[in-house]
Amino acid sequence: MKEFTVAVYGLGNIGRYAIEAAEAAPDCRCLGVVRRRESLGTRPFDLRGLPDFPDMDSLVAAVGKPDAVIVCGPSRNVPADVPSLLEQGFNTVDSFDIHTEIPALVRKLGETAAKNSAVSITAAGWDPGTDSVLRALFEAMAPSGTTFTNFGRGRSMGHSVAARAIQGVKDATSITIPVGGGRHSRLVYVLLEEGERFDEVRARIKADEYFAHDDLEVREVKSEMELALTADHSHGVLMERIGASGLTSNQRLSFDMRINNPALTAQVLVSCARAATRLAPGCYTLIDVPVVKLLPGERETHIARLV
Amino acid sequence: MKEFTVAVYGLGNIGRYAIEAAEAAPDCRCLGVVRRRESLGTRPFDLRGLPDFPDMDSLVAAVGKPDAVIVCGPSRNVPADVPSLLEQGFNTVDSFDIHTEIPALVRKLGETAAKNSAVSITAAGWDPGTDSVLRALFEAMAPSGTTFTNFGRGRSMGHSVAARAIQGVKDATSITIPVGGGRHSRLVYVLLEEGERFDEVRARIKADEYFAHDDLEVREVKSEMELALTADHSHGVLMERIGASGLTSNQRLSFDMRINNPALTAQVLVSCARAATRLAPGCYTLIDVPVVKLLPGERETHIARLV
Numbered sequence: 001m002k003e004f005t006v007a008v009y010g011l012g013n014i015g016r017y018a019i020e021a022a023e024a025a026p027d028c029r030c031l032g033v034v035r036r037r038e039s040l041g042t043r044p045f046d047l048r049g050l051p052d053f054p055d056m057d058s059l060v061a062a063v064g065k066p067d068a069v070i071v072c073g074p075s076r077n078v079p080a081d082v083p084s085l086l087e088q089g090f091n092t093v094d095s096f097d098i099h100t101e102i103p104a105l106v107r108k109l110g111e112t113a114a115k116n117s118a119v120s121i122t123a124a125g126w127d128p129g130t131d132s133v134l135r136a137l138f139e140a141m142a143p144s145g146t147t148f149t150n151f152g153r154g155r156s157m158g159h160s161v162a163a164r165a166i167q168g169v170k171d172a173t174s175i176t177i178p179v180g181g182g183r184h185s186r187l188v189y190v191l192l193e194e195g196e197r198f199d200e201v202r203a204r205i206k207a208d209e210y211f212a213h214d215d216l217e218v219r220e221v222k223s224e225m226e227l228a229l230t231a232d233h234s235h236g237v238l239m240e241r242i243g244a245s246g247l248t249s250n251q252r253l254s255f256d257m258r259i260n261n262p263a264l265t266a267q268v269l270v271s272c273a274r275a276a277t278r279l280a281p282g283c284y285t286l287i288d289v290p291v292v293k294l295l296p297g298e299r300e301t302h303i304a305r306l307v
Numbered sequence: 308m309k310e311f312t313v314a315v316y317g318l319g320n321i322g323r324y325a326i327e328a329a330e331a332a333p334d335c336r337c338l339g340v341v342r343r344r345e346s347l348g349t350r351p352f353d354l355r356g357l358p359d360f361p362d363m364d365s366l367v368a369a370v371g372k373p374d375a376v377i378v379c380g381p382s383r384n385v386p387a388d389v390p391s392l393l394e395q396g397f398n399t400v401d402s403f404d405i406h407t408e409i410p411a412l413v414r415k416l417g418e419t420a421a422k423n424s425a426v427s428i429t430a431a432g433w434d435p436g437t438d439s440v441l442r443a444l445f446e447a448m449a450p451s452g453t454t455f456t457n458f459g460r461g462r463s464m465g466h467s468v469a470a471r472a473i474q475g476v477k478d479a480t481s482i483t484i485p486v487g488g489g490r491h492s493r494l495v496y497v498l499l500e501e502g503e504r505f506d507e508v509r510a511r512i513k514a515d516e517y518f519a520h521d522d523l524e525v526r527e528v529k530s531e532m533e534l535a536l537t538a539d540h541s542h543g544v545l546m547e548r549i550g551a552s553g554l555t556s557n558q559r560l561s562f563d564m565r566i567n568n569p570a571l572t573a574q575v576l577v578s579c580a581r582a583a584t585r586l587a588p589g590c591y592t593l594i595d596v597p598v599v600k601l602l603p604g605e606r607e608t609h610i611a612r613l614v
Contacts, residue, residue, distance in 0.1 A: 017552075017553055017555065018553075020553035020554040020555070021552060021553030021554075022553075023553070023554070024450070024451070024551070024553045024554055025450065099614070102610060102611070102614050103607060103610050103611045106610055123614050126448075128614045130444060130447075130448055132613050132614040133440075133444060133598055134444075135613045136598040136599055136601070136602060136609060136613050137437060137440060137441075137598050137601075139602055139613070140437075140574075140575065140578040140598065140601035140602055141433075141437055141571060141574060141575060141578075142571075142574065143331070143332065143574070143578075143602075143603075144331070244331070245324075245328065245566070245567065245570040245571045245573070245574035246324055246325075246327035246328030246329075246330070246331045246570055246573060246574050246577070247327040247328075247330070247331055248324065248327070248567045248570035250567070251564075251565075251566045251567065251570065251571060252564060252565040252566065253562075253563075253564045253566075254562070254563045254564070255560075255561070255562050255563075256560075256561045256562075256563070257558075257559060257560045257561070258558075258559040259552070259558045259559065259560075260552065260555045260557070260558065263552040263553055263555035263558065264448060264449075264552045264558060266552070266553060267447075267448060267449065267450070267552035267553050268447065268448060270553070271447040271448075271450075285610055285614045286614070287597060287598050287599040287609060287610070287613060287614060288597045288599055288606070289597060290594060290595045290596060290597055291440055291443040291444050291447065291594050291598075292443055292594040292595055294443070294444075294447035295443060295446055295447055295450075296450075299595070300410060302443060302594065303409060303410050303413055303592055303594070304409070304410045306439050306442045306443050306446070306594060307406070307409050307430050307435045307439040307592045307593070307594060
C-alpha cells in the first residue's frame with residue numbers, strides 16, 4: 001500500500017485527535033508536531049511519543065519533509081498560516097469553518113497553491129466538509145426542494161468562543177439544540193468575571209450577532225469545574241432533504257450522525273491529507289475531491305468493494 | 308449558465324424518467340430518443356414531444372450530436388452498447404447494476420473511452436451510484452467499523468427479472484424487505500404459466516442463485532392485473548455505519564432515503580451527463596467524480612452555497 005507522511009501543525013483539540021487518526025491509518029506516518037514554543041520540552045501523553053518542534057523548518061531539518069501538513073490551529077489563523085505553508089512548498093489540509101469567508105479563502109489559496117505547485121484542501125472538517133458533500137449530492141439526486149441541516153445537540157466551538165469574548169464572561173460553553181427546520185436554540189453556560197451581574201451579561205450575550213437570531217437560554221455556573229462538566233465532545237447532525245428528481249416529488253433523503261466532534265474532524269483531515277498527495281496543484285474543498293481519493297490503497301480495490 | 312445536450316437511448320422505465328429529468332434541469336436539453344424500430348411512429352405521452360430515431364446516426368443527422376448519451380437499456384446490454392457508443396465518439400452515462408461485473412467493465416470502458424477521447428460514467432444510479440459515494444465517504448469518516456446497506460421495502464428489478472426467467476413463471480414481482488444487518492428477505496408474487504403447479508415453481512425459485520441465500524416467501528396471483536397492483540416504483544435504503552474515527556469508537560453515521568426508484572436513477576444519470584461534459588477522457592464511477600461537477604452552474608456559486 002502506498003504510504004504518506006504528515007506533520008501535525010498545532011496541538012489543540014483537533015491536533016491531538018489528528019495524531020491518533022494518523023496512527024490508526026494503515027498508510028500514514030506522522031513525522032512530528034509543531035506546537036507553541038513555550039510548550040516545547042513538556043511531554044504530554046497527547047504527543048504519543050512524537051517529536052515536537054517550534055516551526056516547520058526545524059521539523060523538516062530533523063525528520064524530513066512531510067507529504068502534507070495538517071493545520072490544526074484556530075480557524076482565524078488559517079488565512080495567514082496556510083498561504084505561508086504553501087509558499088514553503090508544503091501541501092496543506094485545514095478545517096477552516098467560517099462559512100461566509102470560504103469563497104474568498106478558496107480563491108486566495110488557489111492562487112498561492114498553483115504558484116507553488118502545492119495542494120491545499122480547505123474547509124475539510126464535517127461542516128464545512130463531509131456535510132458539504134452530502135448537501136451537494138442530495139441536490140444532484142433531487143435538484144428542486146429544500147435541505148435542512150440540523151446541528152446538535154452538542155457544543156458549538158464557534159459559539160463558545162463568541163460567548164467567552166463577551167464582556168463580563170470568564171468562561172463559557174454554548175450548546176446547540178436543534179428545533180427543526182434547520183433552526184437552533186442556544187443554551188449557554190457562563191462563568192462570570194468577579195463583580196459582574198448575571199442579567200447584564202445575559203443581555204450582552206443576547207445582543208451579540210452570534211446569538212441575536214436564535215432562541216437563547218443562559219445558565220450561570222459557579223466554578224471552572226462545574227463548567228468543565230458541560231464541555232464534552234459529543235455532537236451530531238440531521239440533514240434532511242425533501243424534493244423532486246426530475247418531475248417526481250416526494251423523494252426523501254436524510255443523513256443522521258452522532259459523533260465525537262474533534263475525532264471526526266481530525267479523521268477527515270487525515271483522509272484529506274491522503275487525497276492531497278494524489279491531486280494536481282490547486283485549492284480544493286471536499287466537494288471538489290473524488291471521494292475515492294480519501295481512502296487508503298488502490299482505486300480498483302474500492303471500485304470492487306464499494307461501488 | 309452553461310448548457311448541455313443529451314440523447315436518451317432506450318425508452319423503458321428509466322428512459323421515460325430521464326426525459327423528465329432532462330426537461331426539469333435548467334441547463335439541459337434533450338435532442339431526441341433512440342428506441343426500438345418497431346415502436347417508431349407511435350407517439351406515446353412518455354416521449355413528451357421529442358423526436359425518436361432507430362439509432363444514433365439518424366438522430367445526429369436530424370438533430371445534431373448530443374454532448375452525452377444517457378444509456379437507458381437493460382444492464383445486460385451495457386457491455387456491448389456503451390463501447391460501441393464510445394467508439395462513435397459519444398460521451399455516455401449508464402446505470403449498469405451488476406455489482407460483481409463492474410471492475411472489469413470499468414477497465415474495458417476506460418480503455419475504449421481513452422482511445423476515443425470520450426467520457427464514460429458507469430454504474431451511475433443509486434446502488435451502485437450515490438450509495439457508493441456514501442459507502443466511500445462513511446469509510447473516510449470512520450475507517451474501521453462495519454457498514455450495513457439495508458434495501459427496501461421496494462421492488463427489486465434484478466430479482467423480478469430473475470423470477471420471470473424461471474420455468475413455469477409467466478410474470479413476477481420480487482419485493483425486497485430489509486431484516487437488519489444488511490440482510491433481506493424476498494417476497495415474490497408469481498403469475499404461473501398455464502398447467503404449472505405452484506409448489507414446483509416455488510421450489511425452482513428457492514433453488515435459484517438469486518433467491519437461495521435469503522428468506523423467501525412466494526405468493527401466487529391469478530392475473531396480470533393482480534400482479535400489476537404489486538409493481539409500483541417505491542423503494543428505499545437505510546445505510547448504517549458504526550465505527551471509529553482514528554482511535555475514537557462510537558461514531559454513528561446513517562443515511563436513509565425513501566424514493567421513486569426509476570425517477571432517482573434517471574435524475575442521477577442526467578446529473579452525471581452534466582459531469583461527463585466536464586471531465587477528462589476516461590471511465591468513471593461516481594466515487595471518481597467530484598460531486599460539484601454533478602450540479603448545474605458554476606463551482607464558485609456552489610462553494611458559497613453548499614460548503
